Amino acid sequence: MWAALQACFRFPEGKRKEDAKKFAMIILGTAFRNFRHTLYKDYAKKGLSPKIKFGKIPDAMWEDFKLMKETAEAKALSEKMTEKAQKAAENPHHLGAGGYDGKIPHWRREEEERRKAGLPDLFEGIPECGKYWCLARRPRYREGKVVFEKPTTAKIYERLAQIVDAEKQGLFHPDREKDQLTAVIGTVEHSGRVRGVSSSLPWKQAFPNDPGYRKHDRSKKDFEEKMREIAKEEFSQLLASQQGSLVPNTAQANQEVIVAQSGLIAPSSVGSMTHHKYLVDDIQVDTPYMLVVPYGRKLNKFREVATAMAVTGHVFPRPPAPEYAWVQVVKVMDSTCELDIATDDGIEVLGDALNQYVQWHR
Known part of the structure; x- marks a missing residue:
């Protein structure tokens, strides 16, 4: 062909x-x-x-x-593609053949006319991609407010205003394609396009001067986020199977999932034996963690070897060793990884410690 x-x-x-x-x-x-x-x-x-x-x-x-x-x-x-199309139809745009490039000059002229007329800027503070995304959904101005035909579009507009305020307070930090609009819509941006800008613009051109982006760092961050999501799902299933109707507040537990760069941080019931207080010493629910080990010539890199649960309500036979914490091993990624402290049953490697309590360096 x-x-x-x-x-x-x-x-x-x-x-x-x-x-x-x-x-x-x-x-x-x-x-x-x-x-x-x-x-x-x-x-x-x-x-x-x-x-x-x-x-x-x-x-x-x-x-x-x-x-x-x-x-x-x-x-x-x-069926999958139909569901995807229906979701996209929740917020249909009206751009025409020229796309955003054909509409943006018109929107800018309208914005300038409103400014000269002394009318308020109803998109003040909202980044251009978010503003243009909303304008492509044909907003109407009624009594000094922006009104949309679709309730879902109106909700996204409200969330954009809220996340702009959160950014001013330091509670939200946009990260290249993970910007304000992506955060409020809730679905990841597809490569090769930028919402509110173009359906065919590569990220390299859309974000040419992003100061915080390096390909290696982004890949590492995306991998860590994916591992957190996998761990949260596994731990939720584990809690449901082990505790039945006594499942703790998993939403609170999910918020406390932390990948500690130097290993696992001890929860309050099996807390630190040193005078140093860690951020999660006050947790009140069973909390999932990633178990990591250092590697590299300077031992300044870390890799995940297992997922584990810091259990708050379990009575352990003895306090953990200094700088260690008791955890229950849930899933093992490296079965040959050796434990620093063998269990009372003589278990010395992670592969034999599945569903067992072990001491892990924090």
Whole structure:
């Protein structure tokens, strides 16, 4: 297909054909998906034949297409994409063919006219991407307030104002694509686009001068956040299975999940044996943690080897050693990792300590 397509174009000297091929294949893929969707929605789903309009489709290929669309995998994918489309339809935009680029100059002129007329700026303090995202949803101005057709859009506008106040108080810090708009919408930004700016603008161009971004640091931070989410889900399931109706306030426990860079920090009931007080010494509920060990030439890097629970209500046979805490091992990622202090049963490695209480360096 690419061979036939490139024969229709002439490429300037020094220009990479690979870039043109990549872009062309993206467009072709989108067109092909839309074509298949039309075939299923307008013909296969209604029991009609596409012969009149698409006479070149072989009968055998059409029958295979209909059978494929009836498989469990195809139906599950269709339901998933329908849910995604319905969620997107909660806040539909009205931009036209020009996208944000075609609307932003118009919005800026309107903003200047309102300023000259002495009217209040109802988007004051809201970053441009958030402001333009809201303007693309056709707000109305009534009695000095912004009104939207969709309640979900109105809620996002309210949250934007709230998060701007939180940022002023130092309670929120935007982090490149994890900005105010992404935080209030609640879904991560897709690479290759920027909400409120463009549907085809790469992050590298959208955030060229972000002072706090380094690819390695971002990857590490994203990995840690993903591990926290996995740990919170596992611990919630563990608490539910072990304690039944006596499950503690998991929302409070989730807020206290901390990856300690030097190991596990002791909870209050098995607190520090030193005079130093740690941030989580006052926790009142069972709290999940990541167990980490140092590595590297300077031992200044850390890797996760297990997840564990600091249990507040358990009576341990003896106080923990100085700078250690009692924890219950829930999931092991490195079964060969040796324990600093063997258990009374002679367990010396994490692989043998699953669901057991061990002492771990804080």
